[in-house]
Amino acid sequence: xxxxxxxxxxxxxxxxxxxxxxxxxxxxxxxxxxxxxxxxxxxxxxxxxxxxxxxxxxxxxxxxxxxxxxxxxxxxxxxxxxxxxxxxxxxxxxxxxxxxxxxxxxxxxxxxxxxxxxxxxxxxxxxxxxxxxxxxxxxxxxxxxxxxxxxxxxxxxxxxxxxxxxxxxx
Numbered sequence: 001x002x003x004x005x006x007x008x009x010x011x012x013x014x015x016x017x018x019x020x021x022x023x024x025x026x027x028x029x030x031x032x033x034x035x036x037x038x039x040x041x042x043x044x045x046x047x048x049x050x051x052x053x054x055x056x057x058x059x060x061x062x063x064x065x066x067x068x069x070x071x072x073x074x075x076x077x078x079x080x081x082x083x084x085x086x087x088x089x090x091x092x093x094x095x096x097x098x099x100x101x102x103x104x105x106x107x108x109x110x111x112x113x114x115x116x117x118x119x120x121x122x123x124x125x126x127x128x129x130x131x132x133x134x135x136x137x138x139x140x141x142x143x144x145x146x147x148x149x150x151x152x153x154x155x156x157x158x159x160x161x162x163x164x165x166x167x168x169x170x
Contacts, residue, residue: 008070008104010111013059018046020069021059028094032129050074057091060111062104071095073108075115075124083122088112090126093134105134106141127151 013021022043026036049056057076063069071094078089090112095105116124126143128135135145154162 008062008064008099008107010060010062010107013050013061013072015047015051017059017061017069018043018051021046021050021061021072021074024069024072024094024096025092027096028092031094032132058115060108062095062099062108069096070099071104071108073112075112078125080122085120085122087121087123087125088116088119090124093126105137109141 022039022041025041026039029036029039046059050059057074059072059074061069062071072092073090073094074092075088075090078087079085080087090109093105093108095108112124115121124143126138128138139145
């Protein structure tokens with residue numbers, strides 16, 4: 001492992017990181033075999049939603065001593081009615097090619113676990129593409145697949161149509 005990976009700093013992202021985080025999200029889309037133009041996220045979106053007055057998410061960024069970003073994780077709260085406690089959902093965990101296999105992903109996950117522990121969150125959740133080799137990484141650090149659950153999504157025209165049924169003007 002290069003020495004720069006051992007000394008990489010992990011810190012809370014700040015507004016000045018928004019453009020670089022957006023670039024890494026595009027890189028992540030390519031890694032996930034998606035067209036980069038599918039990423040609609042803008043720097044302005046991040047400034048509003050991660051660094052605005054009511055943040056919807058939090059971001060940790062990993063960087064070399066020279067300031068080059070090596071990866072990030074974006075997470076937000078969720079809630080377990082069974083536990084009666086808030087938890088954390090990791091929306092993204094991304095490590096650039098040059099830093100994969102160096103332990104940086106584990107360090108980012110450890111930082112999120114520390115946030116969860118300080119906040120009294122009983123669990124951390126994330127979704128992984130079925131083909132992603134990172135599944136083995138997640139399993140090595142103690143995550144496990146919930147075979148009995150399937151991920152569902154409502155979006156686009158179907159979301160709009162169902163919202164219409166509510167009949168209220170929110």
